[in-house]
Amino acid sequence: MNVSYKWLSEYLNLDSITPEELAEKLSRTGIEVEDVTIPQEGLKKIVVGHALSVVDHPDSDHLHICQVDIGEEEPSQIVCGAPNIAAGQKIIVALPGSRITGNKKIKKSKMRGEVSNGMVCSLEELGYSDKVIPKKYADGIYVLPEDAVPGEEVFSYLAMDDAILDLSVTANRADALSMRGVAHEVAAVYDLEPSFKEVVLTEDSTDKVEDYMSVSVEDTTDAPIYTIRVIKDIKVKESPMWLQTKLMNAGIRPLNNIVDITNYILLEYGQPLHAFDYDQLNSKEILVRRAKENEELVTLDEEERTLTSNNIVITDGQKPVALAGVMGGLDSHITDDTVTVALEAALFEPISVRKTAKELNLRSESSSRFEKGINLATLQQASEHAAALMAELGEGTVVSGVASVDTAEVKDSVVKTTLGKINRSLGTAISAEEIEKIFHQLGFGVTISNEEVTVVVPPRRWDIHIEADLIEEVARIYGYDRLPSTLPTTESLPGGLTTKQRLVRHTRRFLEDAGLAQAISYVLTTPEKASRFMMRESDMTQLEMPMSEERSTLRMNLISGLLDDVQYNLSHNNQHAALYETGRVFYKDPTQTLPIEEEHLAGVITGSLGEKDWQGEGEEVDFYVLKGILGELMTTYGLVGEVEYQQDTNRSDMHPGRTATILLNGEEIGFIGQIHPVTAKELDINETYAFELNLDAIVQAEKEATVYRGIPKYPGMTRDVALLVDDTVTNQQIVDVILEKGGKYLKHVRLFDLYQGEHIAPGKKSMAYTLAYLNPEATLQEEEVTKAFEEVKEAIVTQLNAEIR
Structure with a gap:
């Protein structure tokens, strides 16, 4: 919101307050002022000129030789190329030695052999943006009012000696999106009394609005207040200088006196208005309703819009003529031929206005105010003020009465x-x-x-x-x-980590020691990524106003974010990635208002964990590498319950033959496996393995107490066994049999070889294990180990139909 210091001074006595002091005080009381600019700064020796004569340059088809009165004894000759320059105009002249925008110095020069003592300036050359220059003067010079005095500086005529405060207004302080609202705020800060000029509206009592217009609203929740005033016999023309400069300093382009008045009232009261060309409305009945599906409207920006039932529209009883609260229609807008104006002042339902603006990508000054709220107490006053100005500046007459629907209660x-x-x-x-x-x-x-x-x-x-x-x-x-600076008074508590914090820190240290690096992904993602790799069925939790579609949905897994990181690494020529992440996922229960937050742990590996060096290539990762890391991690947790891995063929984004569900005491706590090749191709990644665990379930699970023992005094023994089994037999089945029959001295079982291929019958695989035995109280006897080992082999042959190799 650009606030004019001079305009603000019309309401308050600011003689003892500089613009800089005002900006600093407002920022300290809650409304931040980002900048204070004075448009004339950096400009000098720019004066009013009176074009006495304009003739074509003899050696140019577009230049003109002008004799200009600049307040001196003799006219000054200036060569100008503006297409709209004419004799008799009051113009902007940069004298020799002057400075225009960009610190450009103007010198006396010759143009095609003719002397030019300075330059006739456009508004752009004074620093005005193309967006605010009046359309009439967009391609040429600006013409000053007739009462401008030649030789005087132009800055006061253009209000360039004003100070413009750029306010950063937060959504909860929409009252400051108007000059009157800012005046009340400044009055409160400095203990002043604002004074607003009383508006006197004169109506033609011989003509009634009922003869021109009727108003109805289909659903008053969409438009609790809707009013129309009629102003007849107006003349559409250029706005006076005071109105144009106020709009330009606020960042709005002047168009004509009628449209400029609606924008002026928007700035003063914060009340959006819309002016219809009464004669272009096909009927004299205004109906406010919801748009029909696929109904069409060409808006003022000349774009054809396809509407939906989310949009509130103003209709002439049949077809839409405006998008309520957002933008008017092209067919009924004010033109130079307009003689009767139907002036709308209304209150529209904020959520619908916001949805319409977002849906059609059509944000406007009007929609932003309706979304945040308007002052109902000044709605009718703003309408009366606009009608009075239209009658004054457009030389028209206000028809008596107001066509309205009003169901809103205005109260303190x-x-x-x-x-x-x-x-x-x-x-x-x-x-x-x-x-x-x-x-x-x-x-x-x-x-x-x-x-x-x-x-x-x-x-x-x-x-x-x-x-x-x-x-x-x-x-x-x-x-x-x-306000005093004080520390909170509370009891002193000893510091310490919770059980969950200790477990998470342990997890991070272990995985980093295993070669994985920590990654942190966005909690917000796309609906597609959020719903992949889910560990349970859930609805999605989506934002109502996301920053972008890429960040619209709360994640329900961690793997999707890690796979984005893998893809990023691969695209930057890093073929080996090993990453993990701990963080929350969000499930939605239709019976609860807030989503259910669950702490998860996930990891991904691709390529090789080892480096290529003189000793050879790094070993490519596979399912068992990741399972080994995860298995060792689970062991360090000291879980009392049994951890099992069961083949899982039902996860759509995971390889059906290389994926397992992870169970703790028979309850699913996660999964591990290879990303499905189709999914990997879609994501443009190599063969990748991943796991995800419900960390909350592990935190809550019963764990063995940590017992520290001395280093064993007695040596242990190992035995190796190689088995030929059906390829349907899993590692877990074999390990379970070994542990069951291994005897009391069996401490550890490790798979060290897996082979399928040449010299192995189809449908078979060779698996080799090392069994470690230890008696902590005495030296093991060969006979004890041999006997236990033989029982293991016999059980494997009997129960799993294995062949000892």
């Missing part, structure tokens, strides 16, 4: 708090008298009785509803810099 709101609550919250000892004064500065009614503070808030501050809002207002006006 009452919010209560206590002196104790205010002072406890702020850490202050502000007296009742000072708090009462603060609310009076804000323009609120206030009563303090027995410590209770009752505040009557006017409709212009629709952001104040609860006790905390009152406390914030006191803090702002009292001064954040005056």
